[in-house]
Amino acid sequence: MNTSSVRVRGLKKSFGDLAVLKDVDLEVQAGQVVVILGPSGSGKTTLLRSLNLLETPDAGTLEVCGHRIDIPSHGRFDRATRKQVALLRQKTAMVFQSFNLFPHMTALENVIEGLISVKKVPRAQAAERGRQLLAQVGLAEKADSYPAKLSGGQKQRVAVARGLSMDPEVIFFDEPTSALDPELRDEVLSVMRELANSGMTMLVVTHELRFAREAADRVVFMENGRVVKDCPTEVFFGADSGERIQQFLRRY
Numbered sequence: 001m002n003t004s005s006v007r008v009r010g011l012k013k014s015f016g017d018l019a020v021l022k023d024v025d026l027e028v029q030a031g032q033v034v035v036i037l038g039p040s041g042s043g044k045t046t047l048l049r050s051l052n053l054l055e056t057p058d059a060g061t062l063e064v065c066g067h068r069i070d071i072p073s074h075g076r077f078d079r080a081t082r083k084q085v086a087l088l089r090q091k092t093a094m095v096f097q098s099f100n101l102f103p104h105m106t107a108l109e110n111v112i113e114g115l116i117s118v119k120k121v122p123r124a125q126a127a128e129r130g131r132q133l134l135a136q137v138g139l140a141e142k143a144d145s146y147p148a149k150l151s152g153g154q155k156q157r158v159a160v161a162r163g164l165s166m167d168p169e170v171i172f173f174d175e176p177t178s179a180l181d182p183e184l185r186d187e188v189l190s191v192m193r194e195l196a197n198s199g200m201t202m203l204v205v206t207h208e209l210r211f212a213r214e215a216a217d218r219v220v221f222m223e224n225g226r227v228v229k230d231c232p233t234e235v236f237f238g239a240d241s242g243e244r245i246q247q248f249l250r251r252y
């Protein structure tokens, strides 16, 4: 049985002359929490966005939740591949640094929008599920609030609930706490920790080393478009992780 949720081989991506991903391999087993660390500009966001084809890689093979995409060397995706992309997206969720909530919709409406428009769930049933999810992230009281009336930490928790609404097999987080004031970060991190404990497969780009230490099974360190270290968390934070990692850790 294949227990990989994510398997990436030979992923390459350039923007013009700038090679941003240079032959990236990555594997995430179902139920694993993998934290991606690395300096700014190393390609972390581009990698995450490539995994659900928000960004189209130039080369490589992706297999996400059982859907395989071979990036064609010329031209566009064929019909069968586009179908795989659509199916893959239904099994993944993405949480962005900037929340990306709809300002004209309440918290609850934001959470259930996908259920109604993509999954065609009847509104009353979607609303019931949405309220459960808001309760799960500690926001039962805020169902009818608009994003403008929520703190950054609350907005990000709504975004997590929205991601969960589609019953994803894997969630990608791209610096989910970087836009938040320090005192609001913990409420988001603790929701993420609960998700990790519940067995959710998670791939998390973050600079929160404490979260990485406590919640990650593995740490992947990227630099200049390459994975330069991929090891168990305790090895990454241990004394023998290598000079480059030690130097990076000293800066935080």
Ligand SMILES: Nc1ncnc2c1ncn2[C@@H]1O[C@H](COP(=O)(O)OP(=O)(O)O)[C@@H](O)[C@H]1O
Residues within 6 Å of the ligand: 015, 018, 020, 038, 039, 040, 041, 042, 043, 044, 045, 046, 047
């Ligand atoms: N759409 C884009 N067009 C041009 N350059 C981009 C684009 N997206 C990212 N880049 C560049 O690619 C490099 C890697 O970016 P990114 O994946 O966002 O890195 P990270 O998330 O590790 O900071 C950076 O030099 C960035 O400026």
Ligand SMILES: [Mg+2]
Residues within 6 Å of the ligand: 044, 045, 046, 175
């Ligand atoms: Mg980034």
